[in-house]
Amino acid sequence: MSPARLAQVEVFDSHGRSTQVLDVHAWPLTIGRALDNDLVLADPHVAAHHATVAPDAEGRLRLHVGDSRNGVRVEHGRRHTTLRGGAEGDWPAAARARIGQNHVALRRPQDPLPAEVPLAQGLIANAPPWLTPVLVLAGVLWLLATRWIGSDADTKWVDYLAPVLAAGGMLFAWGLVWGLASKIFVGRFTISPHVQLALIFLLAIESLDVALIAGAFSFDWPLLSHLRTTTIVLLGAAWLAQHLRQIQPQRARELGAWVAACTVVGLAVAMATNWHRNDRLLDELYAPNLMPPSWRVAHGAPVAQLVDDLRTLEEPLRERAAKAKAEDYEP
């Protein structure tokens, strides 16, 4: 009968790849470069007898650093503790010890076990098998519809093929790029989740764009049209975050926060630039899209009301001109 496994040690290299897995059957566990250690790390930055691990009387794992120049860095979430040669400290559950260029994880039977992580993350985590064909069909139909609207009455059916084929090619290339990224970061080459994400977000962007245009016209809310670019940018950021979640699931929140921050900063800079140049936050001057008459819900107002609205522009325009004059523009 094999002795009970008291713990399991896993060693990861600087790329996050597992290089060693060792069962611990007895304490203390010795770690070092010398061959008489339980865990041998062939790393020139590791001392001969670098560290020893054993539970104390209360059962807490303690790490004792041997005669080492580089010491050990214990990383537990955001808290990092550096133990110099000769020092001693706790090794909490789920913490990793950085020894040389290695990250050493140690878990015991009593440590809580994280939930199983699905292969696909986020939006498409539990995607049914029919999702991809449905999305592809929806994408093709949308593409054909927009091509039809943008063409003349005598456009031949072959003229519709080129954009569909081109879109398909670009979609595949997009999936390929992200699939390669998946291979690099998580060791799996997967195209399908990325193609699904691309289709979902492209369709969402397109349909929301149409909804904004139509809403602006139908209800006489030009602000909806002005917000099109902002909406596309926000959806694009969410799209990027979802892709990143697939290739770095353990850092999804952190990466998502970065994407969100960059998006907000980017939008703020764009708005500030627009304000400085054009005296408005958004770049669209007026809502230009016109829909078929039957789509209009809003009623017209008398001309006098528009003229009254215009009166509110006089003061801001005068102020702006006075400010420009004070800055001594050329005539």
Added chain:
Amino acid sequence: MKSSTWQRVALIAALWTSAVAPAQTQQAAPKPDAAASQVSAQGQRIYEATRDQLLQVRTLLKEQDSQASVGSAFIVDASGLAITNYHVVSQYALRPERYRLAFTMAQGRSGSAELLAIDVIHDLALVKLKAGAGSAPIDVAPLVFRPSATPLAKGERLYSLGNPLDVGFAVAEGIYNGLVERSFLPQIFFGGSLNPGMSGGPAVDELGRVIGINVATRRGGEQVSFLVPGVLARELLERGRNAKPLTQPMHDEVTRQLKVHQAALVDAFIKQPWRSANHPRYRVPVPQETFMRCWGSTSPDTNKYLRFERSDCMMNHAVYATSTLRAGVINVRHESYDGDKLGALRFAREYSASFANERFDDGFGTTAPRCKERFISGDGPTLRTVVCLSALKRFEGLFNLSVLTTTVDQPTHGVQGRLDAVAIDFPNALRLTDHYLQGFGWNTPTTKADPR
């Protein structure tokens, strides 16, 4: 650069022969007939009689001798007062801290000049000549104006004098063709060649009396040039004769004059009833051609599915305020679309592309435009209307207006219209907006009305 007497004679002869006989082919030089030699002698005589009163006016950078602009002028008072165009001296008028005025007379004397008065609307300026240090004051008998009581008849000869392209003083003969028709401001139609550099020079009759002042030429035309009527220069002389030299930027005065002008222009424009565009369904406002010209065009034959007709009504003459501002202009245009063969969705896309394809002020010389937009309706069809205004930065109280509007009641037909006005005050911007939009309606009482 000054030219010798013989060179001047050769130039005058060359100008005259090219004006009178442009289609002659190369052959042995014909013997000049009596009439031709009489006319070239006339031009020579005119030049000799007026040479002493002719001068070139230059706008120089204050600290250097580099010229920023050059034009012509002529003496109108023995105390050394001269008339030129406002646009010749506008850089100095608006930025006296950066520029200075200098003159050179055809007879050779030179010195500096001071600005006494301007008439921006008619593009005139009155300057005082100051002789160079140590030189005797300018004391030259002025050119006289032809009395208004003896107007020229169409077809009579005129002689335009000036310094074309800084080449040298010259005379160009042409024909008096009366006042330009359909112009809001009075301008003489001169059937002769005016070149850059001649602006501000006099156009005189056969007795050397001033009829007008060279001001512009029509590019793309041949011998289609314009003069400011001499009576306006005389009025400016009377107003500004005793004025003190102007040494501060003249934006306020330019603004004042532009405001007076735009008030008269907008009043005159609004007083006129709209013409109809003869659209089968809509009454579309088209201005009278009292001081505008309207041009029509249609879509190319290759556009099988979306056909349109376009009408552009423009004022031909604008007031030169600065090199980037041509003020006192109202333009109106419209396009009528027929997309029966396209269907509603495709027509909506094309129609939107046209509605979107509009340019507005880009913020140079004006503030960025601010717009209000909404559906408007009254007795006529419902219109989608966008009104944009921008303020002129250096001319306080003047604005540029653009009214863009389109019908939205038919799925495959529509009319888009636009009115633009440059440099008008705010109340007039509102008046013009109201006047233009009220010009839209139904063509016939039996046309099905838009319920919303």
